[in-house]
Amino acid sequence: MAQPPIATVYVRNLEERVKPDVLKETLRAIFSEYGNVIDIVAKTNLKAKGQAFVVFDKPEAAEAAIDDIQGFELFEKPMHLALARTRSDATVLKTGNEDEFDAHKRRRMAEKDKKKALEAAEDQKRLKRPLPGAPAEIAARPAKNARGAGLKATGQAAAAVVPDEYLPPNRILFVQNLPDDYDKDVLTSIFNRFDGFREVRMVPGRSGIAFVEYDGEVGAIAAKENTAGMSLKDGEKTMKVTYQRQ
Incomplete structure (x- = not known):
């Protein structure tokens, strides 16, 4: 399925050092010369x-703005x-179709979660890398992380573990910090309102945690x-709700 035309310029x-409000006002003044600007998102x-x-x-x-303004000096x-x-939230909202907007938002959040997971994995890899020019005996030592951010020191190389909040989306959720009296029926009433709900699985002998499975990522993300x-x-x-660790 072809993607609808993009009406958003990435700058x-x-x-x-320019304050977001000043930057947005300036960008609007420049870009409004080429058409109706419906939103400006300035990253902070x-x-x-x-x-x-x-x-x-x-x-x-x-497209006209890109052709004409490319390379224009703003604040030197x-x-x-x-x-x-991809299309912006404002563009999708213009359609007035709530289902389309919800699907668009879920896809964006999924991409954001995947990006966070990749960045976290890269950060952990960097912690394991020896410093350039380090002696061989130092480079061979297992990495240690005094703050315990997912590295476990062993006699071999430390394994990188992505934090729960940065795990990439999948169709199974891991639910934690539940009251002891919350059972399968209570959790089903909470999670079965989302598309593709399949089942709640309690952990025998363990209170306070459970797994919730969906048919696909879309329902799990929502x-x-x-x-x-x-x-x-x-x-x-x-x-606490995170994706199941694969």
Whole structure:
């Protein structure tokens, strides 16, 4: 199925010291010359600073802006422009189709979770790498992590373990921190409202944890987004929901 035309411009190489509100106002003034700008998203987290997304109501406006503004200096830095890889939330919302927007949001969250998992795995690998030029006897030592962020020191190389919150999506959820009296029926009533629900599996001899299985990732992603952090028993417990470790 062909992807609908993209009406969003991805902007990078922006001056990171400019405040988000000032940056968005300036971008709107520049890009509005090419069409109706319906949204501007300026990234503020450390890794994504210097980037923004400018959303037009028509794909032709996005293409015209890229052709004309490419390399334009803003705050003494040339902007690098390209079409975004996917449609923005604002574009999908314009269709008025709630089901389409929900599906779009689930796909975006799945991609975000996968990216986090890959980044976490890379971070763990870096912890295991010896420093350049380190003596062989030092390089051969097993990596140690004093903060316990997923590396277990053994007589061999330490194994990298991705933290629970960064595990990539799959169709089985791991549910923790449940009240002791929560059984299969109670959990079924919470999780069976999401598409593709299959079953709840309790762990024999262990209270407070369970596995919830769906037919596919889509239902599991929706369930995780809507139940993680849910308050249980009048706030006595907060449910933790992650993807099952593969």
